[in-house]
Amino acid sequence: MKTLQAFRFALDPSPRVERALASHVGARRFAFNGGLALVKARLDAHARGEAVAVPWTLPALRREWNRAKEALAPWWREHSKEAYASGLAGLADALRNWSASRQGHRAGRRMGFPRFRKKGRGRESVGFTTGAIRVDDQSPVVLPRIGRVRTHEPTMKLLARLRAGTARILRATVSREGGRWYVSFTCEVEREPGTPRRPEAVVGVDAGVRHLAVLSTGERVPNPRPLRKALRKLARLNRKLARRQRGSRHWRATRRRLARLHARVAHIRRDAMHQLTTRLARTYGTVGVEQLRLAGLLRNRRLSRALADAALAELRRQLAYKTAWYGSRLIEADPCYPSSKRCSGCGAVKDTLPLGERTFRCDACGLVLDRDANAGRNLAALAAAVAGSGPETENARGRDASPAVRRAIPEEAGSRRGACP
Ligand SMILES: [Zn+2]
Structure with a gap:
């Protein structure tokens, strides 16, 4: 295909x-x-x-x-x-x-009339669809008029596909984000439709800040070292920004550094997550994730919440296309489904669970479990109920899995969190 x-x-x-x-x-x-x-x-x-x-x-x-x-x-x-x-x-x-x-033909948030672009504001990019666009081993990338550009990372993956004739470059987009230049090649790729190794198996995944992800199997995928370092630096810089006088020269400088660091965190996380999402989509027939709290992303909230949302967004983005590639499926829980507050053992739901509380303790059945692992098991149970196959973990039963779940669709810019009942 x-x-x-x-x-x-x-x-x-x-x-x-x-x-x-x-x-x-x-x-x-x-x-x-x-x-x-x-x-x-x-x-x-x-x-x-x-x-x-x-x-x-x-x-x-x-x-x-x-x-x-x-x-x-x-x-x-x-x-x-x-x-x-x-x-x-x-x-x-x-x-x-x-x-x-x-005219109401477009889903998602209302689009305003286009505005003039200002230098250095937002994501700056330029696309090339024709002309001399090449990737070779001499110097990695050739762009029309610009010529050879050195890459920061090896281009072998793309190069191998181009040589084998299983990829064709349709366009190249150069962009500057957080002070760093990137090139993105959109390619038409020929791939064999795959089958996951364990088509009947279900796994729930939760992405976070302290760990890259936690699986319902209990496995915690740690953040790679560069990401841990960047996250610590981010927290430090964020505190520094709060101390500066808003609008001052120092405040603006700190904000610029913070923007660069945010871009770096996103970049490292994307790379680290690729390995995980490929493994999940290749292994499990069904992967359950939490649905993105989209409205939440737009508001300015605590750093940890914003980072968790960004991690979840990246996890979903990668899983959406990789599950399609490897023949597995992605199921997402409604944001109203209490995956964190629900006990994966007995189904009892807590009224509150502060974000800082890392351990889940059930008052009803006495279950004590890592917070993220508990959420992952709930997701797996929910996904299993929808998929109609056996859950991956012994704890998850999916017996009270409500209809609060649906098949994932890759893009849904329009979804917004309403008030949960
Ligand atoms: Zn319980």
């Missing part, structure tokens, strides 16, 4: 290459903002009753750009034309999302 797969590598650009990358990102932003200014001007003219065409689609935006670029950006030849195309494609997407959202 053919699937899409992204291969992402951190880059180590030389100063010359870094300037070229930054310049291409800037060129993309220029095209996006220029196109947006034109759309706004035309909309205004239209509102005044003038008979003008508003360029709304990518072909229309490209026609306008080609007509205006010589006057607007006489330096346009300095960049790959893909930089401008990428900006205009981004604008066309944003305009389409806005109208679809306004």
Whole structure:
């Protein structure tokens, strides 16, 4: 079967290459903002009753750009034309999302009218779909106009697939996140549909901060050392930020460092989690996870909660496509399902369980278990009830598994936590 797969590598650009990358990102932003200014001007003219065409689609935006670029950006030849195309494609997407959202055709949060992009704000990126995009062993990555770029990590995995003819690069996206450059290759990949080793087995997984994950089998997958180190540093820096005067120069500097560190934590965790999610999807027929508390992610809360949510989001993201690859399935618990507060032995539910309490003690049956392991067993029981197969752990029975569970869908930007009954 053919699937899409992204291969992402951190880059180590030389100063010359870094300037070229930054310049291409800037060129993309220029095209996006220029196109947006034109759309706004035309909309205004239209509102005044003038008979003008508003360029709304990518072909229309490209026609306008080609007509205006010589006057607007006489330096346009300095960049790959893909930089401008990428900006205009981004604008066309944003305009389409806005109208679809306004007409109620789009799930998820309401999309506002596109806004001008500011330098250094948000995620800056530029995409390449044609031209000299290559990965080889000499120097890892070749991009149109920019040339050879050193990568920070080996590209062997992708390289082997390209050589074997089981992958084809469709596009390359360069981005800067937290002060570091990345390239992500979207590839069409040929893969054999797989079968998990134990199709009948069920496992519940919970991702966290203290451990990378805890399984319902009782196994705790520890955080790798670099992640532990980065997390400690993050907590330190977070306390430092709280001491600084909000808005001051020091406060802004600390905040920038914190943003870089957050990006680093996410990056290390993503790498570490790949090993685990591959193992789970290859082994178990059914994998149960907790559903993401999406609304919670948007609010500014305690650091530990935010980190736990980010870990869970990454776990789910990877499992969503890997379970499809390996022929297993992902089941997620409704956020209202009390996986932490429910006793995996007798099913009694506690009223409260503070986040800091690491051990679960059941008042009804006396069960004493690690908090995360207990939650994992509940998830496994729930998943087993849905899957209709035997649970993985002896404790989990799934007998009072309520209909508070459903099949996972990969993307659900629209889901939001309502009030639990
Ligand atoms: Zn109990």
